[in-house]
Amino acid sequence: MLRWAVVSTAIPMGSAPQLGPRVLRPATFVSSPVRGQSPPGSRRLRPFLKWAGGKRQLLPTFREFYPERFRAYHEPFLGSGAVFFDLADSGRLGNGRVRLTDVNADLIGCWLRLRDDPHAVIERLRALAADYEADPDDHYYRVRGRFNPMREAIMNGAGPRAERYTADLAAMFIYLNRTGFNGLFRLNSRGLFNVPRGRYKNPRICDEENLRRVSEVLSTLSVTVGHAGFDAVLRTARKGDFIYFDPPYAPLSETARFTSYTSVGFDDDDQRRLQQVAVELAAKGCHVLLSNSTAPQIAALYDGNLDAEKAGLVAHTVPARRAINSNASRRGGVEEYVITNLPRRTA
Ligand SMILES: C[S@@+](CC[C@H](N)C(=O)[O-])C[C@H]1O[C@@H](n2cnc3c(N)ncnc32)[C@H](O)[C@@H]1O
Numbered sequence: 001m002l003r004w005a006v007v008s009t010a011i012p013m014g015s016a017p018q019l020g021p022r023v024l025r026p027a028t029f030v031s032s033p034v035r036g037q038s039p040p041g042s043r044r045l046r047p048f049l050k051w052a053g054g055k056r057q058l059l060p061t062f063r064e065f066y067p068e069r070f071r072a073y074h075e076p077f078l079g080s081g082a083v084f085f086d087l088a089d090s091g092r093l094g095n096g097r098v099r100l101t102d103v104n105a106d107l108i109g110c111w112l113r114l115r116d117d118p119h120a121v122i123e124r125l126r127a128l129a130a131d132y133e134a135d136p137d138d139h140y141y142r143v144r145g146r147f148n149p150m151r152e153a154i155m156n157g158a159g160p161r162a163e164r165y166t167a168d169l170a171a172m173f174i175y176l177n178r179t180g181f182n183g184l185f186r187l188n189s190r191g192l193f194n195v196p197r198g199r200y201k202n203p204r205i206c207d208e209e210n211l212r213r214v215s216e217v218l219s220t221l222s223v224t225v226g227h228a229g230f231d232a233v234l235r236t237a238r239k240g241d242f243i244y245f246d247p248p249y250a251p252l253s254e255t256a257r258f259t260s261y262t263s264v265g266f267d268d269d270d271q272r273r274l275q276q277v278a279v280e281l282a283a284k285g286c287h288v289l290l291s292n293s294t295a296p297q298i299a300a301l302y303d304g305n306l307d308a309e310k311a312g313l314v315a316h317t318v319p320a321r322r323a324i325n326s327n328a329s330r331r332g333g334v335e336e337y338v339i340t341n342l343p344r345r346t347a
Pocket of ligand 1: 051052053054055056076077078079080081082083101102103104228229230231246247248249265266
């Protein structure tokens with residue numbers, strides 16, 4: 001049986017370094033959504049990574065809850081940023097401030113390098129994609145073998161320094177994500193990336209157009225990308241801001257367990273702390289949207305929980321598909337929670 005475990009960039013929650021804001025303009029009120037901002041005929045802006053627990057399939061449901069107006073947007077469990085891209089693509093972010101953070105330093109390093117140096121990243125990724133075609137298996141393991149020592153060279157204690165991620169590393173990170181097993185980012189107990197090659201026929205390794213657009217959007221909006229634990233949002237979010245939380249889900253069963261995006265994992269104490277953060281932000285007048293599984297410990301925190309109710313948080317049960325399960329027969333239809341203090345709009 002396969003078990004997803006030990007993804008190690010050990011950073012105690014909340015103690016991860018904050019990267020300084022890149023362009024910080026005063027928060028502006030975002031006007032009503034401008035739907036379908038992508039020019040007619042053009043392809044939509046979309047995540048450049050596959051990420052375990054990515055939320056693309058839940059976007060139609062989330063759209064029913066997006067606030068009409070908000071000040072800054074925060075996504076503290078960034079991953080591949082499916083909701084950020086959905087908001088950006090539909091013009092809902094206007095010129096407002098955006099703060100994207102995650103505790104995975106490699107992930108953040110890659111986002112930063114793509115934002116700041118897209119040409120170098122794309123050039124290197126293009127070369128990797130061309131070499132992959134000749135002998136995928138051999139090439140994958142050679143790149144993986146180069147990736148580890150390069151990460152080591154910019155280590156700061158437990159993880160690499162996100163701000164020192166090079167274009168080579170960012171290109172390899174995207175390449176390994178597109179060609180590795182299920183797009184997983186998993187480190188062994190020695191801190192080495194050890195995901196085996198995925199069995200894809202024609203993986204799309206270098207989608208140049210999307211990568212360029214992602215970089216452009218990150219540079220033109222007031223986006224801060226940072227390496228931080230989720231509770232850092234308490235220091236940055238203000239009344240009227242919109243926060244989307246997508247934590248590692250509480251497992252519905254042992255075989256569905258996948259909370260190890262970091263070596264410290266995400267346990268019930270973290271889920272409780274997250275509930276307190278969500279309650280505090282809702283009480284402050286922020287718009288809060290949070291997705292999670294319907295595991296009993298999550299129901300206890302949000303479904304009929306007094307603190308959550310007082311803060312105006314409601315737990316909606318929505319249908320979803322679950323892909324992460326080491327047991328293939330247990331993947332498929334499940335219910336999830338969308339927890340929010342926002343009213344639901346029906347079409
Ligand atoms: C379910 S994934 C987010 C997926 C994302 N919404 C997407 O569309 O791809 C959860 C993310 O939380 C991050 N994470 C885990 N523990 C964290 C913590 N304590 N603080 C901040 N981020 C954390 C993981 O690195 C992972 O990227």
